[in-house]
Amino acid sequence: MNDKIAAYAHPDVLVSTEWLASHLDDPSLRIIESNEDVLLYDTGHVPGAVHIDWRRDLNDQTVRDYIGPEQFARLCSAHGITPDTKVVFYGDKSNWWACYAFWVFQLFGHRNAAVVDGGRAKWVAENRPLTREIPKPSTAVYPQPAARNDAAIRAFYHETLAHMQAAKPMVDVRSPGEFRGEVTHMPEYPQEGVLRGGHIPGAQSCPWATAANPDGTFKSVDELRAIYQAGLGLNPADDIIAYCRIGERSSHTWFVLTYLLGFSSVRNYDGSWTEWGNMVRSPIERSTP
Amino acid sequence: MAEHPQALKDIIDLCAGLAETERREMLISFADGAARQAPQPGESFDLEDTRKDEECTDTVGVFLRIDDARLCHFRITLGPQVQTLTRAMTTILCQGFNGASPETVLDAPADFVPQIVGAELVRLRSQTVYYVLGRMKSAVKVWLNRQRAASA
Numbered sequence: 001m002n003d004k005i006a007a008y009a010h011p012d013v014l015v016s017t018e019w020l021a022s023h024l025d026d027p028s029l030r031i032i033e034s035n036e037d038v039l040l041y042d043t044g045h046v047p048g049a050v051h052i053d054w055r056r057d058l059n060d061q062t063v064r065d066y067i068g069p070e071q072f073a074r075l076c077s078a079h080g081i082t083p084d085t086k087v088v089f090y091g092d093k094s095n096w097w098a099c100y101a102f103w104v105f106q107l108f109g110h111r112n113a114a115v116v117d118g119g120r121a122k123w124v125a126e127n128r129p130l131t132r133e134i135p136k137p138s139t140a141v142y143p144q145p146a147a148r149n150d151a152a153i154r155a156f157y158h159e160t161l162a163h164m165q166a167a168k169p170m171v172d173v174r175s176p177g178e179f180r181g182e183v184t185h186m187p188e189y190p191q192e193g194v195l196r197g198g199h200i201p202g203a204q205s206c207p208w209a210t211a212a213n214p215d216g217t218f219k220s221v222d223e224l225r226a227i228y229q230a231g232l233g234l235n236p237a238d239d240i241i242a243y244c245r246i247g248e249r250s251s252h253t254w255f256v257l258t259y260l261l262g263f264s265s266v267r268n269y270d271g272s273w274t275e276w277g278n279m280v281r282s283p284i285e286r287s288t289p
Numbered sequence: 290m291a292e293h294p295q296a297l298k299d300i301i302d303l304c305a306g307l308a309e310t311e312r313r314e315m316l317i318s319f320a321d322g323a324a325r326q327a328p329q330p331g332e333s334f335d336l337e338d339t340r341k342d343e344e345c346t347d348t349v350g351v352f353l354r355i356d357d358a359r360l361c362h363f364r365i366t367l368g369p370q371v372q373t374l375t376r377a378m379t380t381i382l383c384q385g386f387n388g389a390s391p392e393t394v395l396d397a398p399a400d401f402v403p404q405i406v407g408a409e410l411v412r413l414r415s416q417t418v419y420y421v422l423g424r425m426k427s428a429v430k431v432w433l434n435r436q437r438a439a440s441a
Contacts (some may be wrong), residue, residue: 038414039320039373042313055413 005117007221009262013102013255014218015088015114017123023088024048030081030137031088033120034097036248044130046090046123050079050137054097054248058104064271066148072108073144080137083110090116090123094209094216100251103268106153108145115255118217125215153254155241155267157275160200161282163241169234170203171242173253174273178245179205181286194277198284200243204232208249211256224261236263243269243276293401294393297385304405312407316377323376326383328352328364336432338424339366347371349421353428360388363425374406374414378421381405386425394429397422 001019005011015023023029024047031049033041041051052058057075060067067075081087087105089098098115105113116123124130150156155163163170177183181197199205210227211219218224228234240263242250247270257263269276276282293301304312328334332354339350347368354362363386365379386394399419403411406418 037372037374038410038417039313039316039377043317043320043373053413056409 004220008260009221010259013114013259014117016117017126017128020046020088020090020116020123021128028084029086029088030079031090032079032098032101034089034091034101035120036091036093036097040092040120042132044132046120047129047131047133048135049090050135052079052101054100054104058101066104066107069108069145069148072148073142076110076142077140080140082140082142084112085140086112086114088114088116090119092120094121094212094252095119096208096248096252099255100248103153103251103254107148107150109149118215121216153258153267155243155269157269157271157279157282159267160241160243160269160271160276163239164200164202164283167202169232169238169240170200171232171234171240171250171253171257172199172203172205173208173242173244173249174199174205175207176205178273179203180288181284194245194274196277196284198277198286199273200276201283201285203243203285206232206253208244208252211253218256218260221260224256228257228261234263236261237265238263239265241267241269243272245273246270247272292393293397294386294389296387297381297389297397297401300381300385301401301404304407307407309407309409316406316410317373319378319380320373320376322380323365323367326363326365326379328366332364334364336428336435338428338431341368349375349424351424351428353425353432355391355432359390361386361391361394361429363387363428365421372417374410374417375420378402378406378418382421382425391429391433395426395433397426 001011002016005014005016008014031046032052033045033049034052034054035041038053058066089102091098095115098119102113102115172179179199183197211224213219234240240257242253244250247268250268250272254266254268257266304315307315334352334354336353339348341348347370350366352364356362363383365383367376367379399422402418411418
């Protein structure tokens, strides 16, 4: 473990590309690629990595929700994952979807999990091996979890509304333009049907990328403390909700606050702006540059 | 309903019967060819439209040349962050609409896209697959408007 990773509150949930390269043949691991670019895995991936797509594999196909315990057990079993398997996530976009998949795995209590610092881009930039060979892990036995435990790390609309009314800390991790209400989507992304621009009243703006270096790695613990504790005034014991557009960028911030800084109560509001911005009678704020 | 150009029909036919794995391989193969759709030295164009806008993750440049027989020839440049599916559609559409009339491009119904990329990818990333087609139609529309204005 390098010094930077060792300094985080929970260093066991982050691994370096060097570490991953030296564990490619470790049978106790399952490497999982999770991307925004739906065909990126097929163009070449870390040897031995399986592909989990957030929409196909982690979302329910008819209800706006995540898969249930039975589907989760089936997904893990099909990828050769047991409750003891260490799952190691990496992906594109500075690990947005890797963090999102990590977060979904935590809804089911799969604690033995980690994210690769720097994700796919760093692995590729270091000229590490890629393959198009799709691994075919033997089906494993993953007992169906008793329940999906949303309460601790996931916030729903009514909980976010109560949080706002109680003036508790809330972090809006979208781009500044989205926060101000000038646009209803990320600058380079499609409009996803949000009727109003703005932010949840009382939320502070802190774009997700503030926590990342240009190479996609996470900033050091001191830099993160300066951003979230000194800058935003958040405390490790605060009850915090993070949100973005559909919960992917806020998964990244949830990961940073929970595991890298050790905050004890952070929830990801995955309904995020596509729910809040459209909800009848939900209050919003706008601000000027 | 407007007829698709033969080159596009050929690609549709090629992809229509493929299983999902083969289809993905085919799309990646098209994506690998996207760089070859960029303008070549010495080429000139009737319309150039390069921009980074809200529907795509990086800059996309559309270059349109209309030859003496009033047929379209497209070249497209893609920034490095453009997604694989968009790169695949770039090759498919440049090949498929090469030599088509402006009206054929403009009137082409978009329902061929799911036939090429498959229902699953359309369902998973519905907003990605139509982007390049929209940009090409937009370029043709601008060229047609200029022609109409010039002849008015």
